[in-house]
Amino acid sequence: MGPSSVQNLEIWKEGIQLVKEIYRLTRTWPKEEAYGLTAQVRRAAISIPANIPEGVGRASPGDTARFVQMALGSAYELDTLLEIARELGFSTADEIAPLQTKIVQQCRQVSSFIRYQENHPNLKKPKPRGRT
Numbered sequence: 001m002g003p004s005s006v007q008n009l010e011i012w013k014e015g016i017q018l019v020k021e022i023y024r025l026t027r028t029w030p031k032e033e034a035y036g037l038t039a040q041v042r043r044a045a046i047s048i049p050a051n052i053p054e055g056v057g058r059a060s061p062g063d064t065a066r067f068v069q070m071a072l073g074s075a076y077e078l079d080t081l082l083e084i085a086r087e088l089g090f091s092t093a094d095e096i097a098p099l100q101t102k103i104v105q106q107c108r109q110v111s112s113f114i115r116y117q118e119n120h121p122n123l124k125k126p127k128p129r130g131r132t
Contacts, residue, residue, distance in 0.1 A: 006053040011109045015049030015071070018102055022078070025099065029090045037090070041081045047074035048106065052113075061120035068117065072110045079103045 006012055022045040026038045048071045055067025082096045082103075 006056050009052065009056075009113075011106065011113055012049050012052050014102070014106055014109065015052065018099070018106060019045045019049060021099060021102070025091060025095060029085070033090070037081065037085060037088070041078065041085065044074045044078040044081055047071065048078070048110075052110075055117075061117040065114050065117035068110060068114050072107060072114065075103050075107050075110065 019042075022041060026041055029038050051067045051071035051074065055064040055071075058064050058067060079100055082091075082099060085091050086093055086096045
């Protein structure tokens with residue numbers, strides 16, 4: 001699978017769409033948060049689609065699964081950061097709820113992709129090291 005084929009993955013496409021929506025949302029946040037919560041939210045969002053091709057480019061399904069697990073962790077982080085932004089009054093619940101729904105959907109898809117990679121028939125597990 002080459003770099004261009006990653007762009008055919010639905011989880012990657014949806015991750016890119018989520019990044020665009022996060023950037024639109026955070027444009028209205030306080031300017032003093034540009035290097036604080038705004039930057040952290042954007043980094044977490046970007047990390048989701050960025051870790052997918054990085055994982056796919058690895059040598060084994062196990063390596064792929066590890067990087068895609070990082071994407072999943074970033075999705076959970078993003079959900080928490082959006083909740084913090086709502087509680088701080090940067091965005092309303094009505095603005096954030098649709099994004100959180102998309103994050104939940106993304107988590108489901110990413111989790112399925114991870115399970116596929118972990119159960120891939122070509123998965124090579126490291127051999128246990130014995131004493132010499």
